[in-house]
Structure formats: C-alpha cells, structure tokens
Amino acid sequence: MKRGIVLLLVTMFVTYGLSSYFLVHYKVQKNDTLYSISLNFSVSPSLILDWNPGLTLTSLRVGQEIVIPQPPGYLYTVKKGDTLVIIAKRFFTVASLIRRANNLNSDVIYVGQKLFIPESIIGRAFNNEKFFIWPVYGTISSGFGWRIHPITGKYSFHSGVDIAAPEGTPIFAAESGIVEFAGKNGGYGLMVKIKSSSYEHVYAHLSRIDVYEGQYVKRGQLIGRVGSTGLSTGPHLHFEIRVNQKAVNPMNYLPSRIWVLRKELIGAGGE
Known part of the structure; x- marks a missing residue:
C-alpha cells in the first residue's frame, strides 16, 4: 500500500450520521494541498470548501482538521x-x-x-436547452438595463439580473470555465468571476465562496451560496454575462425555464 494511502488511514477517523452518509475528519499532512486532498478522497475542492467555512486555498495548516463527506x-x-x-x-x-x-x-x-x-x-x-444553465433556482427581482437603484435611489444601469433566493441557496456555474476572481469586490460583495471560451460570467453578493482563482469548474458545479454581501437589500444572486468584457442581457442566453x-x-x- 502506498505511503500516502497509509497516512490517510492512520490520520482520519469517521463519524457516522443518521442518514446514508458519514463524515471523515481528516488531519492535514505535510505537503498536502486542497487539490491533493480532493484527489485522495475523490471529491471536488469546492465540496471541501463548502463543508469547511473559512477554509481557503492558502489557509491549510499541518495538523488542521477538515471535514469531508462520503459519499460526496x-x-x-x-x-x-x-x-x-x-x-x-x-x-x-x-x-x-x-x-x-x-x-x-x-x-x-x-x-x-x-x-x-x-x-x-x-x-x-x-x-440544458441553451449554452448556459440557470445558476440558481429563485425569482427574478430585478432585470437587466436602466433602473432606479433600490439603495442609492439614482437612475443607473443594472448590468445583470438579480435572482432572489434564501440565504444559503446553492449557486452553480452557468457554464464551464476558469475562475478568474474569487473574493470581495466592493458593492458586489463576495464575488466569483468565471472565464469560459467566449464569455465571462459574474456571481455577486455571495454568503460563501466555494472556488478559488485558477480553478477549472464544470457547468453545474456548485461554486458558492446565496447571500447579501456588498451593496444589497436582501439575499439574492446578481448574475452577469459579459462578451468582450461588455455586459449583455443574461436573459438572452439563459433557458426559457429554470427547472x-x-x-x-x-x-x-x-x-
């Protein structure tokens, strides 16, 4: 048996739940990375981040205990x-x-x-009727285009669509691509920007980010949770699609029905 697998077996213990899954409590070893741990347990890095609030790509420490669900x-x-x-x-x-x-x-x-x-x-x-899928299940609370800003009260251009949903609602990548930005960004609050082949897509006001910069994410992969960070009146996802760095109406690219x-x-x- 490979040394790495032996270390996994020695350093983890299992807590069984009442449902059809269990939790592995894994202690981080020397030279571990988020990606290597995800490979060892056959889970995505996003799943590990979601189960361990506050964990980041650079915050892993030897001896730190993280929780990993099995099955994913x-x-x-x-x-x-x-x-x-x-x-x-x-x-x-x-x-x-x-x-x-x-x-x-x-x-x-x-x-x-x-x-x-x-x-x-x-x-x-x-x-899957179009190139993009809906990133979240909810209700459109504000459309694309000029509007009276609900906080500033000024007439301004809204560069995306707002999808209202309860805090903690999962957000999925609308299309596959590379995470170009993941973090705080002014009025956008916690934000993720993904670059795909011909588009950029932005997800803002998150309560939790479950991806890191440079990560490749597949369409439909969970990337975070709905929140109300930044300049926001309540829990929702602000979603943008950009072509050549210019915002376009997401409704022209999303399927006619959400679910x-x-x-x-x-x-x-x-x-």
Missing part, C-alpha cells in the same frame, strides 16, 4: 417556508431522491433540520 454531497439547512419540493428545486433535483438519501419516511421537515444532498442527484433537472423535470426522473417519484 452537501448539507442544506431547512428554512421557514421550505418544503422538500422547494429544496429539491434549489438543487435542481427531485424530492424523492432527497427523501431517500436522508432515510425520511415522509415529506415532513422542520426549520433548522440538516438535509444531506448527494452530489450524484444534483442537477438532474438542469435545463425541467425529465422523463427518467418521473419514474423515480418526481414531482
């Missing part, structure tokens, strides 16, 4: 007004698959409950 997946905290169907739509999947993953006997859930969302079921209901139930999911007990 994410946690969602139930909020007031949530139903299993609504939560499923936020992950672009169906309620029956979440119910099965959490060993639930019914659709009854309660505020504050932690639900495990396996990575394998995420994105089953992405609408699409496919035939193969209906047999799985879809909504």
